[in-house]
Amino acid sequence: MAENRLIPPTRLLKIDLDITVDNSWLEHYRCLAGLILAFFGLQATVIRIVPSRNRGYHVSIYLDKFVPAGFANMLQWLLLDDHGRVDFDRARINVGFPEWCKFFEARAR
Amino acid sequence: MSKLQRKREQELIQVTTKNGRRKRPRHRGPVRIFRATFSSFFYNERIHQPLEFENYVKIARVARSEADIRRIRVRLEEKGRRHFRYWLRKHLNVHLDRRVQVNFEKEQRAERQIEQAYASVRRLMMRRIDRRWVAENLPSGKMSFAKKRRKHGRK
Numbered sequence: 185m186a187e188n189r190l191i192p193p194t195r196l197l198k199i200d201l202d203i204t205v206d207n208s209w210l211e212h213y214r215c216l217a218g219l220i221l222a223f224f225g226l227q228a229t230v231i232r233i234v235p236s237r238n239r240g241y242h243v244s245i246y247l248d249k250f251v252p253a254g255f256a257n258m259l260q261w262l263l264l265d266d267h268g269r270v271d272f273d274r275a276r277i278n279v280g281f282p283e284w285c286k287f288f289e290a291r292a293r
Numbered sequence: 294m295s296k297l298q299r300k301r302e303q304e305l306i307q308v309t310t311k312n313g314r315r316k317r318p319r320h321r322g323p324v325r326i327f328r329a330t331f332s333s334f335f336y337n338e339r340i341h342q343p344l345e346f347e348n349y350v351k352i353a354r355v356a357r358s359e360a361d362i363r364r365i366r367v368r369l370e371e372k373g374r375r376h377f378r379y380w381l382r383k384h385l386n387v388h389l390d391r392r393v394q395v396n397f398e399k400e401q402r403a404e405r406q407i408e409q410a411y412a413s414v415r416r417l418m419m420r421r422i423d424r425r426w427v428a429e430n431l432p433s434g435k436m437s438f439a440k441k442r443r444k445h446g447r448k
Binding site: 271272274275276278279280281283286287288289 | 328330349396397398399415417419425426427428429430
């Protein structure tokens with residue numbers, strides 16, 4: 185995976201889950217996230233799950249170590265991030281855009 | 294005299310005007326960073342490909358309350374849409390016929406508490422190559438957001 189030098193490494197993973205599920209499923213999701221991160225020798229310090237603006241959830245995972253942006257994007261993909269978003273983020277990383285990962289807020293009505 | 298007292302005294306000296314009246318330092322609220330993304334699709338007939346243009350706008354503005362945040366967002370949206378269309382028309386000769394989507398990120402407190410009159414704009418163009426999005430950098434620049442207050446003179 186080619187790493188871009190312009191983008192600083194990150195400790196925060198932002199994952200957009202586009203489906204609303206039972207709370208018990210979210211607990212399993214937390215466990216799964218821990219296992220996936222452990223496979224790569226990482227640990228989650230905080231996993232925050234909040235409802236997103238339309239449907240589903242926004243998940244923020246704080247890691248114990250800094251990881252390169254490309255690797256973080258791959259972790260987001262493994263942790264079920266929206267696939268279109270992952271592709272866009274990859275394209276942004278490849279041109280060296282430091283704010284490649286975005287979470288949009290609900291619009292005020 | 295403690296350090297704090299000395300600092301306060303210095304501040305007093307600085308804010309005292311010529312006629313001896315003390316100016317009250319005005320606290321307008323925290324400076325926050327506003328981030329907005331403007332995007333739109335364009336179908337290029339010549340290469341038979343969809344293109345997506347994205348503008349990432351960032352500006353530091355004072356916002357004390359939620360109403361302030363809402364007001365700045367509305368203004369940023371208005372200015373940013375116009376700037377987005379204008380820039381594409383002027384520099385790439387692209388006339389957008391679709392709606393410009395605007396999305397805001399959560400505001401963050403700025404590290405340097407200095408308000409900005411110009412927003413920084415970063416631009417990307419996305420195109421599909423082999424079923425994947427590939428980004429291309431477009432020249433970045435700035436967008437005027439507020440008129441700077443002059444210290445002297447009316448204008």
